[in-house]
Amino acid sequence: MDQKVSAGNRTLYQWLAALPAFLVLVFVITLNTSHTMHAQLLQLGEAIWEGYFQLREDPVQPSCDVNMDVEVATQRLIAERNAIPEDDGFSLFEPDPVDPVAIRRSLEAVKSQCQEKFDQYNATKDRITTGVQIFRSVEKGIAEFGSAGMSVERILLAILVLICGGTALVTRHHIALRPTVTAMDYRVSAGAQFIAFCLLFYSVYSFKVIAFSAGVEVTTEHAALHWIWIFGFASPILITLYQMIVVPKEAEPGGSFLKAQLAIPLYANMAMIAGVYFLSVSHPSGIAIYLNQMMELSQLFLNVGLYVWVGMLLKRTEMAQKIFNIFRPFNLPPEMLAVAVVALAAIPTAYTGGSGIFVIAVGGLIFMELRRAGARRQLALAATAMSGSLGVVLRPCLLVVIVAALNNEVTTDQLFGWGVKVFFLTTLLFAVFALITRKAPLEYRKPTGDVWPEFLAALKPLIPYVILIAVTLGAYALLLNAYLDEFSAPIILPVLMLVILFYERLTQEKDVLKRENMNIDYIEERVGASLNDLKTGRDSMEKIVREATTEATGHIGALLMLMGMTMGIGGVIDRAEIMLLLPAEFSSIWMAMALLVGMLVFIGMIMDPYGAVVLVTATIADIAYKNGIDPVHFWMVTLVAFELGYLSPPVALNHLLTRQVVGEREFELAKEESAGENFWYRNERILLPLVTMAVALVIVAFLPLAIGYD
Numbered sequence: 001m002d003q004k005v006s007a008g009n010r011t012l013y014q015w016l017a018a019l020p021a022f023l024v025l026v027f028v029i030t031l032n033t034s035h036t037m038h039a040q041l042l043q044l045g046e047a048i049w050e051g052y053f054q055l056r057e058d059p060v061q062p063s064c065d066v067n068m069d070v071e072v073a074t075q076r077l078i079a080e081r082n083a084i085p086e087d088d089g090f091s092l093f094e095p096d097p098v099d100p101v102a103i104r105r106s107l108e109a110v111k112s113q114c115q116e117k118f119d120q121y122n123a124t125k126d127r128i129t130t131g132v133q134i135f136r137s138v139e140k141g142i143a144e145f146g147s148a149g150m151s152v153e154r155i156l157l158a159i160l161v162l163i164c165g166g167t168a169l170v171t172r173h174h175i176a177l178r179p180t181v182t183a184m185d186y187r188v189s190a191g192a193q194f195i196a197f198c199l200l201f202y203s204v205y206s207f208k209v210i211a212f213s214a215g216v217e218v219t220t221e222h223a224a225l226h227w228i229w230i231f232g233f234a235s236p237i238l239i240t241l242y243q244m245i246v247v248p249k250e251a252e253p254g255g256s257f258l259k260a261q262l263a264i265p266l267y268a269n270m271a272m273i274a275g276v277y278f279l280s281v282s283h284p285s286g287i288a289i290y291l292n293q294m295m296e297l298s299q300l301f302l303n304v305g306l307y308v309w310v311g312m313l314l315k316r317t318e319m320a321q322k323i324f325n326i327f328r329p330f331n332l333p334p335e336m337l338a339v340a341v342v343a344l345a346a347i348p349t350a351y352t353g354g355s356g357i358f359v360i361a362v363g364g365l366i367f368m369e370l371r372r373a374g375a376r377r378q379l380a381l382a383a384t385a386m387s388g389s390l391g392v393v394l395r396p397c398l399l400v401v402i403v404a405a406l407n408n409e410v411t412t413d414q415l416f417g418w419g420v421k422v423f424f425l426t427t428l429l430f431a432v433f434a435l436i437t438r439k440a441p442l443e444y445r446k447p448t449g450d451v452w453p454e455f456l457a458a459l460k461p462l463i464p465y466v467i468l469i470a471v472t473l474g475a476y477a478l479l480l481n482a483y484l485d486e487f488s489a490p491i492i493l494p495v496l497m498l499v500i501l502f503y504e505r506l507t508q509e510k511d512v513l514k515r516e517n518m519n520i521d522y523i524e525e526r527v528g529a530s531l532n533d534l535k536t537g538r539d540s541m542e543k544i545v546r547e548a549t550t551e552a553t554g555h556i557g558a559l560l561m562l563m564g565m566t567m568g569i570g571g572v573i574d575r576a577e578i579m580l581l582l583p584a585e586f587s588s589i590w591m592a593m594a595l596l597v598g599m600l601v602f603i604g605m606i607m608d609p610y611g612a613v614v615l616v617t618a619t620i621a622d623i624a625y626k627n628g629i630d631p632v633h634f635w636m637v638t639l640v641a642f643e644l645g646y647l648s649p650p651v652a653l654n655h656l657l658t659r660q661v662v663g664e665r666e667f668e669l670a671k672e673e674s675a676g677e678n679f680w681y682r683n684e685r686i687l688l689p690l691v692t693m694a695v696a697l698v699i700v701a702f703l704p705l706a707i708g709y710d
Contacts, residue, residue, distance in 0.1 A: 011543075011546070014546050014547065014550040015546060017167050017550055017553055018546060018549040018550040018552075018553050020159070020163045021160060021163050021164055021167075021305075021549060021552070021553045021556065022545075022549045024156055024159060024160050024163070024305075025160075025305060025306060025309055025494070025549075027149070027156065028156065028302050028305075028306065029306070029491050029494055029495070031145075031146065031149035031150070031153075032490075032491045033480070033491060034142050034145055034146045034149070035146050036480045036481070036482050036488075037142055037480060038139065038142045038143050038146055039481070040479070040480055040481055041135075041138070041139040041142065042139065045135060045136070045139060048135075049127065049132060054124055055124065055127060055128055055132050055136065056136050056139070056140065058125075058128065059120075059121050059124040059125055060121075061118075061121055062114060062117040062118055062121055064110070064113075064114035064117065065111075065114065066111070066114045066115055066118050068107070068110075068111050068114070070104060070107045070108050070111060071104075073107050074100060074103050074104045074107055077103050077107075078100055078103065151221060152221065153298040153299060153302065154221065154225055154295040154296075154298045155221065155224055155225055155228065156298070156302065157294070157295060157298040157301055157302055158225055158228045158229060158232070158295065159228065160302065160305055160556065160560065161232075161557070161560045161561065161564060162228070162229075162232035162233075163553070163557075164305070164553045164554070164556040164557030164560060165236075165557040165558075165560065165561040166232075166235065166236060166239070166557065167553045167554050167557050168553075168554045168555075168557030168558045168561065169193065169236055169239055169240070169557070170239065171554050172186075172189075172243075173554035173555070173557070173558055174193075174265035174266075174267060174268070174557075174558050174561065174562075175265060175266050175267075175558050175562060175653070175656055175657070175660075176189070176262065176263050176264060176265045176266060176656075177262040177263070177266075177650070177651065177656065178259075178262040178263055179263065179659070179664055180251070180263045181251070181252055181255070181263075182251060182252045182253070182254055182255025182256075182260070183247045183251045183252065183253055183254065183255055184254065184255025184256065184257060184259075184260045185251070185255055185259075185260045185263040186243065186247045186248065186251050186263075187244050187247065187260075188257065188260035188261065188263060188264065189243075189260070189263045189264050189265065189268075190240045190241075190243035190244040191240075191244050192264040192265075192268045192269070192272065193236070193240045193243075193264075193265065193268045194237060194240035194241055194244060195268075195272055196267070196268040196271035196272050196275070197233055197236040197237045197240060197271075198237060199271055199272065199274075199275030199276075199279075199287070200233040200271055200275070200287060200288075201230070201233040201234050201237060202275075202284055203275065203278070203284055203285055203286065203287040203288040203291075204226070204229040204230050204233055204285075204287075204288040204291075205230055206284040206285040206288070207226070207229075207285035207288035207289060207292075208226040208227075208229075208230060210285055211226060212226075225292070225295065229288065229291075265558075265561075266562055266565075266651065267558075267561040267562045267564070267565040268565075270562075270565035270566060270568060270569050271287065271565045271568060273569065273572065274286065274287050274290075274565065274568035274569055274571065274572050275287055275568075277572045277575075277576070278571075278572075278575075281575070283575070286568070286571055286572075286575065287568040287571065289571070290567045290568050290570060290571035290574075291564050291567055291568060293567055293614065294563065294564055294567050294611075297402070297405075297614075300398065300401070300402050300405065300610070301560065301563065301610065302490075303398055303490040304357075304398065304556070304559060304560065304563070304610070305552075305556045305560070306490040306491070306493075306494060307357050307398060307490060307493075308357050308360070308552050308555050308556045308559065309494055309548070309549065309552045309556075310351075310361075310490075310493045310494050310497055311357045311358065311360055311361030311362075311552070311555075312360075312361060312548040312549070312551050312552040312555070313494065313497035313498065313501060313545075313548045314348070314361050314362065314497055315361045315362060315365075315548070315551075316501065316544050316547070316548050317497065317500050317501060317504060318504055319462075319465055319500060320362055320365055321365065322458070322461045322462055322465075323344070323462065324365070324369045325458040325461075326455065326458045326459060326462075327340060328454075328458065329451045329452075329454035329455045329458065330451060330455070332373065333374075333438075334370060334373050334374050334375030334376070334379060334380075335375075335379070335434045335435055335438045336435075337369075337370060337373045337375070338370055338375060338379060338380075338382075338383040338434055339427070339430060339431040339434055339435075341366055341369070341370065341383060341387060342383055342386055342387050342389075342390060342427070342430055343390065343427045343430075345358060345362070345366065345387040345388065345390070345391065346390040346391030346394055346423060346427075347391060347394070348361075348362070348391070349387070349388045349389075349390070349391025349392065349394075349397075350391040350392070350394035350395060350396060350397045351396065351489055351493060356388065356559065356646070356653060356654060356657050357388070357555075357559075358387060358388035358391070359384065359385065359387060359388045359654055359657045359658055359661065360555050360657055360660070360661060362387070363384045363385075363387065363388075363657065363658055363661040363662065364661045364662060366380075366383065366384050366387050367380050367381065367383075367384045367658075367661075367662050367666070370383055370384075376439070376673060376674070376681075376684075377666060377669055377670035377673050377674075377685075378670050378673070378674050378681060378682075378683075378684035378685045379434070379684060379685075379688070381655075381658060381662065381666070381667070381670055381685035382684055382685040382686075382687075382688040382689055384658045384661075384662065385647060385652075385654045385655045385657075385658045385685065385689055386430065386647065386654070386688075386689040386692070386693075388654065389426070389643045389646070389647065389654065389689065389693065390423055390426050390427060390430075391423070392609075392639060392642075392643060393415070393416070393418070393419030393420075393422045393423055393636070393639055393640075394416065394419050394420065394423055395412075395416040395419070395485070395486060396416075396484070396485050396486030396487075396489045397419075397486070398486070398489075398490070399609050399610065399613065399639065400412060400415045400416060400419065400486070400639070401486045401487070402610060402613050403415065403613055403617075403635050403638075403639075406613065406614065406617045407617055407621065407631065407635070409621075409625065409631035410631050410632050410635055412486055414632045415632060415635060415636065415639075416486075418632055418633075418636045419636070419639075422636060422639075422640060422696070422700055425696055425699060425700070426640075426692065426693065426696045429692045429695050429696050430688075430692045433688060433691055433692050433695075434688065437680060437684070437688065439681070464503065464507075465500065468496075468499055468500055468503055469496065469500075472492075472495065472496050472499050473492070473496075476488075476492055498545070501541065501544055501545075502541060505539075505540070505541050505544070559608070562608050563608045563610050563611050564611075566607045566608045566610075566611030566612065566615075567611050567614065569606070569607060569611070570607070570611055570612075570614060570615035570618075573615060573619065574615070574618060574619065579619040579620065579623075582595065582599075582620075582623060584623060584626060585626060585627060586627050589627055589628050589629065589705060590702070590705060592623070592624070592627040592628075592629065593629060593637070593701055593702065593705060596620060596623070596624055596629075596634075596637070597637065597641060597697065597701050599620060600616065600620070600637065600638050600641035600642065600645075601641045601644050601645050601648065601697070602645070603615065603616065603641075603642070603645065604641055604642035604643070604644060604645020604646055604648075605645040605646075605648050605650070605651055605652075606645075606651060608653070609642050609646070612642060613638075616638055621634065621635075630704070633704050636700055637697070637700055637701045640693065640696055640697045640700050640701075641697055643693055644690070644693040644694055644696075644697050647686075647689040647690055647693055648690060649686065652686070654689075655685070655686070670685065
């Protein structure tokens with residue numbers, strides 16, 4: 001009985017935490033789908049009723065007189081003209097003579113035009129049947145919904161940031177250099193976040209005061225946005241104050257104050273740095289101003305939330321596990337399997353919007369499969385961290401879309417065209433370094449049985465997925481004329497994942513435990529599940545969506561808060577005019593590229609990708625263009641440099657996310673396993689991705705300069 005009550009409380013808590021974010025995400029999907037649907041309805045209306053655009057509104061009856069007597073009107077006008085007083089001698093021009101024939105012709109033309117207007121009015125009125133009225137009411141209703149939704153996108157993003165950020169705060173899910181373990185860690189982390197939210201609250205309140213006292217009318221939307229930020233940043237002050245006082249029971253006693261600094265979430269450090277700077281220059285509203293720049297790209301950042309949700313839904317499908325089953329019959333050496341996994345992971349990475357999102361979604365599965373194949377932990381951790389790095393240059397990655405949206409000098413087609421070449425280069429380099437650093441000679445491991453029958457047997461379970469994907473994408477193409485590309489992917493992919501999950505719920509066998517595909521953190525979360533659920537493996541669709549959304553909420557909050565505070569750091573760099581220290585022109589394009597590469601890697605080490613793109617667009621891009629660097633070349637260098645930054649200490653965001661999904665224990669075991677080895681093998685999880693991306697960056701940056709642009 002207690003177990004049932006506990007499960008019920010858990011369900012209620014999860015829905016309370018996830019429902020607001022779920023509603024926002026579903027609303028965004030519905031809103032964007034409505035735009036496509038409205039366009040299709042307009043085309044359908046035109047196909048059924050030619051000239052439908054004229055039928056969308058009731059015609060207005062013309063005000064002219066179609067029954068006008070031309071002869072009477074002519075005589076009246078002649079009489080009025082003759083009634084004009086004679087010239088008094090002061091006029092410079094003689095009055096025009098009265099021409100009855102011209103007046104009559106003019107009035108006949110007016111009457112003819114009036115008749116045409118009435119004919120058109122009556123024809124249009126007669127065509128507005130009951131069917132047209134029903135159709136246009138639906139079409140106009142969808143159009144009004146889309147217009148109303150577009151006007152509140154900024155508010156939706158602010159709500160999503162605050163709801164998900166609050167969830168990450170309560171669950172202590174924000175990204176830090178190391179997890180909170182001791183009581184000191186918890187108190188220092190909560191204290192730093194308390195200071196950060198105090199600074200944020202003061203900044204948004206100051207910005208509101210300035211906006212309302214500037215003498216310029218504040219729109220309803222912007223006024224609502226100001227109050228949402230104020231109340232949204234006031235509440236966490238109380239939460240963090242409570243967390244400073246009340247430490248979780250599982251916290252280890254004691255702890256080091258200096259080590260506890262590493263447990264402070266990255267967003268809190270950024271908020272404190274930006275807040276203190278803006279206070280020091282007497283500009284307290286600085287963070288709020290730059291945070292609102294994030295709102296100007298609301299659609300793109302809402303897509304980040306959708307991509308995270310897609311990742312959490314993908315995590316709960318069996319599709320990834322079945323794809324891994326294809327490789328098992330070949331009994332590949334761990335290094336070759338790692339190369340295959342990293343290369344294959346580039347495709348879903350491109351469709352989930354960024355490397356971090358993919359690591360969160362499938363990182364645990366990749367690590368477990370590599371370990372199952374015999375890979376040492378350091379190699380498995382390296383491949384897991386890098387699994388999301390190669391796909392950020394492939395279509396339809398959201399990061400590339402943002403670059404093209406902010407820079408008129410490049411297009412998505414140009415960037416994705418170069419991206420394919422960069423993908424093959426980085427894949428080749430990873431393969432080379434993984435194989436030349438292997439510990440044992442690369443030997444062919446004979447498969448345990450006949451390979452091809454097992455391979456074909458592993459392919460068979462994937463056929464329904466291929467059919468489902470084809471049918472779903474075909475339905476979007478036929479019904480909505482929407483194809484899976486960089487613009488529609490955030491809207492189509494969540495629906496596609498839900499279709500796949502629904503199919504799995506219908507076809508899943510009973511009495512079979514099918515949880516190998518779940519990441520380690522999700523398996524741990526299911527410890528409290530009932531024994532029957534674990535045995536059958538047939539969770540309800542509601543439960544799957546609820547748990548996926550609950551987990552996505554924390555990840556969305558952690559990522560969006562980090563992105564928001566990155567905008568603040570970008571504001572510090574911008575206002576401090578740090579980039580002005582760089583010369584506008586260099587004596588050599590090689591020198592310019594070398595310095596820019598160093599700057600871009602540094603930015604990638606301390607900032608999230610989306611905020612970094614905004615900063616680079618505003619500060620560095622023009623320097624590159626003025627020094628003769630091709631815009632497409634520069635942005636490909638930027639993307640590779642960012643990925644190198646995400647894999648580089650001291651932050652190494654992809655490694656932090658790998659730690660989250662794999663668990664701290666695996667990192668400890670990796671250290672124990674590599675104890676006594678040489679420097680490379682002790683640090684392989686850091687060095688292998690680092691060397692791969694560093695060499696790729698050097699080639700991408702300088703080879704085009706050596707061979708010249710086309």
